[in-house]
Amino acid sequence: METQRRPWPALWALVIGFFMILVDSTIVSIANPAILRDLDADITSVLWATSAYLLAYAVPLLITGRLGDRFGPKRVYMIGLVVFTLASLWCGFSGDITMLIAARAVQGLGAALMTPQTMAVITRIFPPNQRGAAMGLWGAVAGVATLVGPILGGVLVDSLGWEWIFFVNVPVGVIAFVLAWRLVPNLETHSHRFDWLGVALSAIGMFLLVFGIQEGETYDWGTIVGPITVWGLIVSGVVVLVAFVVWQRFNPAEPLLPLGLFRDRNFSLSNVAISLVGFGIVAMPLPLAFYYQVARGLTPTQAALMLVPMALVTGVAAPFVGRLIDRVDPKWIAFSGFVVTALSLWWTASLITPDQELWVLLIPSGLLGLGLSGIWAPLASSATRNLPPAQAGAGSGVYNTTRQVGAVLGSAAIAALLNARLAAELPGFDTRAAExxxxxxxxxxxxxxxxxxxxxxxxxxxxxxxxxGAIVVPFYAKPKVTVDWGAAVRSGEAVGEAVGEPVADAAGDSSGGASAEGANEPAGGAPGSRRRVE
Incomplete structure (x- = not known):
C-alpha cells in the first residue's frame, strides 16, 4: 500500500505519540512538590506516582512487542494510544494520591503497548542503510522529550495547576491517533505463542525488587510486617528474576525473552547501556526540582527554565548525530555522549550550594544537553539495525524493556537515596514541612x-x-557492511559489489537468519535495497 512506500510520514506520525509517553516519564518530577502539597502526601507516596507508571510501563514490554508482531504494530499502537489518553484524563481528575498512583499505572500500560511498535516499524520499513537517519529522529525525540517534560511541567503547574500535566495529553492523543490511522502502514503479521509464566515471573520479580528498594527507608531497611522484611523482598525479587531468565533458557515453546538476540554483541551492550540511560534520566530531575523549588524558593516555571539550555542543545544536536552515525562508528559517538553527560552531572552536583548564583548552573545544563544528544540515536541504531523483520517486535520490546527497567530502578534508587541523605543531614526533619x-x-x-x-x-x-555507560560502549563490535536484512559482509569484503552502502553488523541473524517472509519484506520503497552479496 502507499504508506509502505512512504516511511518518513509514518515515522513522524508515530513519534508524536512516542514523544507524549516519554514526556510523561519525567513531567511529574517538576510537579512533585505541588502534588505533595495539594494531595497531602509524603515524598515516598508521591514518588510512587512515577514508579507505578514506570513499573506498569516496563513489565509488559516484552509481550507487547510480540503483540505488535502478532496483530500488527499499527493496531497495537493505536489501542495503547487510546488507553494512555483515557488514563491521562483519569490522572487529572484524581482527588487523592492513591487514585493518582492507580491511574498512572494504567497510563503506563498504555505506554507499554505503544513504545515497541515505534522501533518495530522503523526496523521493518527502513532498509539498514537508512535506519541511522530514522533512529536519529527517534533518538532526538527521546532525548528532547525527557528534557521537555520538566520544562513543560513547570509552566503548566504554575499557570493551570498540576492536573494539566495530564490533561494536555488528551488533545495530543487525539491528533496522534488520527495521524497514525492515516499514515502508518498495516505491516505483515507473524505468528507467536505467548509465555504467560514468563510474564508472571518478570512482573513479580520487578515488583518485589522495586518495592523493596523504594520503601526501604520507610521501614528503616528492616521488618515490614511479620516475617516480611525489606531485604527479604529485594532478595526474593532478584531470585524470581533469575528464575525468569532460567525459564526463558529452557522454555520448550517460544520464550518471552528471546535470548538468541543477545548473541549479537552490539545488541547486548546496547541493552546494558540503555538501561543505564533510563536509570540516570529518571534519577536526575528529582534532586534538581527539590533544590530549585524547596531550597531556593523558585516557582515551578522558574525551576523548569533552568533546564532550557539542556533541552535546546539536545534538540539542535540530536538530528546531526543521527546523520553522523551512518558514517562514523557509533560507539565513539555514544562514548563521548556518556562521558560529557557524566561530567556535566558531576559539575552540577559540585555547584549545588545554598548561595550559588543560579545563572552559573545554566552552563552545565547546556553541556548536559550536548552529552545526551550523543547517546540516544547511536544506542538505538546499534541495537536494532541487524534485526530481521520477524524479530523486530521482540527486539524492540527487549530494548525498551531494559530502558524502562533501568528507569524503574533509577526511580526507586533516587527515592531511597534522597530519603537516606535527608535523614542523615536533617535528622527528624519533615519533608512536607520543608516543601x-x-x-x-x-x-x-x-x-x-x-x-x-x-x-x-x-x-x-x-x-x-x-x-x-562510558565504560560499556567502547566494547561494541566493529561495524560490518550490510546489504540486505539477511546478508552481511565484513568491511572491505566485496564492498564494490555491495554498491558501497554504509556499514552495520548483521550478526543478529546468527540465531536463525532472516526468515523467508522477512527476506521478502518491502524495504520502504528504497531502490536497490534487495541486492545481496552471494
Whole structure:
C-alpha cells in the first residue's frame, strides 16, 4: 500500500505519540512538590506516582512487542494510544494520591503497548542503510522529550495547576491517533505463542525488587510486617528474576525473552547501556526540582527554565548525530555522549550550594544537553539495525524493556537515596514541612545547608550511571557492511559489489537468519535495497 512506500510520514506520525509517553516519564518530577502539597502526601507516596507508571510501563514490554508482531504494530499502537489518553484524563481528575498512583499505572500500560511498535516499524520499513537517519529522529525525540517534560511541567503547574500535566495529553492523543490511522502502514503479521509464566515471573520479580528498594527507608531497611522484611523482598525479587531468565533458557515453546538476540554483541551492550540511560534520566530531575523549588524558593516555571539550555542543545544536536552515525562508528559517538553527560552531572552536583548564583548552573545544563544528544540515536541504531523483520517486535520490546527497567530502578534508587541523605543531614526533619517552607520563599537557614547537601549528594547517583555507560560502549563490535536484512559482509569484503552502502553488523541473524517472509519484506520503497552479496 502507499504508506509502505512512504516511511518518513509514518515515522513522524508515530513519534508524536512516542514523544507524549516519554514526556510523561519525567513531567511529574517538576510537579512533585505541588502534588505533595495539594494531595497531602509524603515524598515516598508521591514518588510512587512515577514508579507505578514506570513499573506498569516496563513489565509488559516484552509481550507487547510480540503483540505488535502478532496483530500488527499499527493496531497495537493505536489501542495503547487510546488507553494512555483515557488514563491521562483519569490522572487529572484524581482527588487523592492513591487514585493518582492507580491511574498512572494504567497510563503506563498504555505506554507499554505503544513504545515497541515505534522501533518495530522503523526496523521493518527502513532498509539498514537508512535506519541511522530514522533512529536519529527517534533518538532526538527521546532525548528532547525527557528534557521537555520538566520544562513543560513547570509552566503548566504554575499557570493551570498540576492536573494539566495530564490533561494536555488528551488533545495530543487525539491528533496522534488520527495521524497514525492515516499514515502508518498495516505491516505483515507473524505468528507467536505467548509465555504467560514468563510474564508472571518478570512482573513479580520487578515488583518485589522495586518495592523493596523504594520503601526501604520507610521501614528503616528492616521488618515490614511479620516475617516480611525489606531485604527479604529485594532478595526474593532478584531470585524470581533469575528464575525468569532460567525459564526463558529452557522454555520448550517460544520464550518471552528471546535470548538468541543477545548473541549479537552490539545488541547486548546496547541493552546494558540503555538501561543505564533510563536509570540516570529518571534519577536526575528529582534532586534538581527539590533544590530549585524547596531550597531556593523558585516557582515551578522558574525551576523548569533552568533546564532550557539542556533541552535546546539536545534538540539542535540530536538530528546531526543521527546523520553522523551512518558514517562514523557509533560507539565513539555514544562514548563521548556518556562521558560529557557524566561530567556535566558531576559539575552540577559540585555547584549545588545554598548561595550559588543560579545563572552559573545554566552552563552545565547546556553541556548536559550536548552529552545526551550523543547517546540516544547511536544506542538505538546499534541495537536494532541487524534485526530481521520477524524479530523486530521482540527486539524492540527487549530494548525498551531494559530502558524502562533501568528507569524503574533509577526511580526507586533516587527515592531511597534522597530519603537516606535527608535523614542523615536533617535528622527528624519533615519533608512536607520543608516543601511548605520552600514554597513560601526558601528554607530557614538552620536547615538550608543540610537540605542542599542532601540534594547535591543525590546527584552523584545519575552521574555514576552515565559514567558506567562510558565504560560499556567502547566494547561494541566493529561495524560490518550490510546489504540486505539477511546478508552481511565484513568491511572491505566485496564492498564494490555491495554498491558501497554504509556499514552495520548483521550478526543478529546468527540465531536463525532472516526468515523467508522477512527476506521478502518491502524495504520502504528504497531502490536497490534487495541486492545481496552471494
Amino acid at each position: 511548605q517552607a520552600g514554597g513560601t520563599g526558601g528554607l530557614p537557614p538552620q536547615v538550608l545547608d543540610g537540605f542542599t547537601a542532601a540534594m547535591s549528594q543525590s546527584m552523584w547517583l545519575p552521574a555514576l550511571g552515565f559514567a558506567v
